[in-house]
Amino acid sequence: MALDKPYADVPGTTIFDADMARRGYHLNQFCMSLMQAANRERFKADQRGYLDAWPMTEEQKMAVLARDYNGMIALGGNIYFLAKIFSTDGQSFEQAAASMTGLTREAYRSMMLGGGRSPKGNRYKGEKTDG
């Protein structure tokens, strides 16, 4: 029997469940390697070469190179692991989150200063969303 996924109808959200964790294992472990300064330097010097040392799918590697965070999440990446990539790039959580919403950093920051994204219209897939 398939595992129950009651959260599947929440829009714009990927729950890092057993299926995603399995799919993203090597992608996430690559991210963990960036917690060491020497590895960050090696990665920055030759990103493609560094990625090729990991048994990740080509799709996952391309998403990393493009810094496509929504793409990485769809391929099993978890945001706390992916944070090692944008930290290596010198980016904040705010900048990374903005990039996933399609907003500019300024527009995202202004949305947050205005109280954040309302849950209204953002609770169920198919509702009218504000973002």
Add this chain to the structure above:
Amino acid sequence: MARITAGVATSHVPAIGAAIDNGLTGTDYWKPVFAGYDFSKEWIRNNQPDVVILVYNDHASAFGMNMVPTFAIGCADEFAPADEGWGPRPVPKVVGCPELAWHIMQSVIQSDFDLTVINEMAVDHGLTVPLSLLFGQPQAWPCRVIPFAVNVVVYPPPSGQRCYQLGKAIRRAVDSFDEDLNVQIWGTGGMSHQLQGPRAGLINKEFDNAFLDRLAGDAEALAKIPHLDYVREAGSEGIELVMWLIMRGALNAKVRELHRFYHVPASNTAVGHMVLENVD
């Protein structure tokens, strides 16, 4: 006898740590956040704990995908700040309390909560940001700390109900420790936030304020909120709030709310903070 005297709930947003470390606490953006902790800094100076049991979650720092313990207790003599990708925070090492930690481990496992024992662990912003918020920037942290890590990263996290009951088991463990210690328990993380995907930036002030309203006096029912409600209402990372329920479970049924603070935003997150004192 050791006794739990008070509980502290607070968000542990990494950008708060960065603001402290980079001297930005007085800026227009950050000043209102730190003002919300003025009371608590003063309070804790006058109510100095010997030990803090600090309930937090690791954010893929100590625990990668190589191991994912649901509940883990730090039993070591000390814990170093983690390098999360931009170098370790310039904060003091965390000094543990192995004798109490091992005592809690044995007692709580015998209460049917199967903890993982950790003896080597770097501690990330989830643990060090709350210490900075309450203690500022001392040369050494003024008390010993038992890191208590909860998995809220890999689905499924423990339920609110399970966390609340675990708090009660921790309480029984502390009550049965012979040394005379003033112990506080802190529950960290939250409040509403979502860091991922097109719905990132979600904040729910109504949900958060209802949670704050109910934490002191209606925790039994609050603990019954299911995982899905946190995700839908408080964002995918809002689930961190279950860690507040461990703290609440470890306090008396009756508590006094000494302080409450709520502010939006800190980076992507709604900041919530509360100080609760046990009433006999």
